[in-house]
Amino acid sequence: MAATGETVEVATSIRYKWRGKITDAELLALTRSHGGSATQGWWDQIQIHSLGWVSARTDEGLLIGFVNVAWDGGDHAFLLDTKTHHEHQHHGVGTELVSVAVRNAKAAGCEWVHVDFEPRLGPFYFDACGFKRTEAGLVHLPTICVSSG
Numbered sequence: 127m128a129a130t131g132e133t134v135e136v137a138t139s140i141r142y143k144w145r146g147k148i149t150d151a152e153l154l155a156l157t158r159s160h161g162g163s164a165t166q167g168w169w170d171q172i173q174i175h176s177l178g179w180v181s182a183r184t185d186e187g188l189l190i191g192f193v194n195v196a197w198d199g200g201d202h203a204f205l206l207d208t209k210t211h212h213e214h215q216h217h218g219v220g221t222e223l224v225s226v227a228v229r230n231a232k233a234a235g236c237e238w239v240h241v242d243f244e245p246r247l248g249p250f251y252f253d254a255c256g257f258k259r260t261e262a263g264l265v266h267l268p269t270i271c272v273s274s275g
């Protein structure tokens with residue numbers, strides 16, 4: 127037993143859940159915690175379109191991690207908005223969020239999980255999460271000219 131005054135480090139256990147309830151306010155707070163910009167009402171609006179999502183919570187119930195899984199209704203799932211609370215980064219939370227998302231996409235019958243990201247995140251998605259490089263395409267809509275009709 128610890129003597130009085132002694133500091134005992136208790137490792138916080140993190141609970142990961144597929145399709146667990148998350149409020150819009152919780153996602154706003156999580157997004158702002160890592161410096162991201164968030165729009166009120168965003169989560170309430172889009173979650174009905176998701177295959178699922180993964181939450182990570184502390185013992186106390188604080189939301190500290192999230193990833194959304196969009197899909198095409200068939201073989202393809204898409205990871206979006208992976209995020210870990212800034213105070214909990216670099217402790218494996220992001221990797222576990224992605225792993226739970228991938229397992230559940232497989233269980234739902236998907237064959238492929240896609241993700242795109244800025245080059246700086248290569249060590250996370252390629253090395254930690256195990257994604258393979260692939261060809262992909264992108265159009266930046268504000269800067270293209272589109273003819274009418």
Ligand SMILES: CC(C)(COP(=O)(O)OP(=O)(O)OC[C@H]1O[C@@H](n2cnc3c(N)ncnc32)[C@H](O)[C@@H]1OP(=O)(O)O)[C@@H](O)C(=O)NCCC(=O)NCCS
Binds near residue numbers: 242
């Ligand atoms: C990207 C992010 C989700 C990673 O979450 P995390 O919980 O810190 O991830 P992990 O602890 O599982 O990281 C495992 C490894 O991935 C790599 N990694 C993690 N975050 C990284 C980052 N921001 N940039 C580059 N590599 C990173 C590191 O090699 C890390 O190992 P280390 O901790 O020993 O250095 C987190 O940095 C985040 O929320 N960033 C802001 C939002 C964002 O950019 N999301 C991506 C959207 S595509």
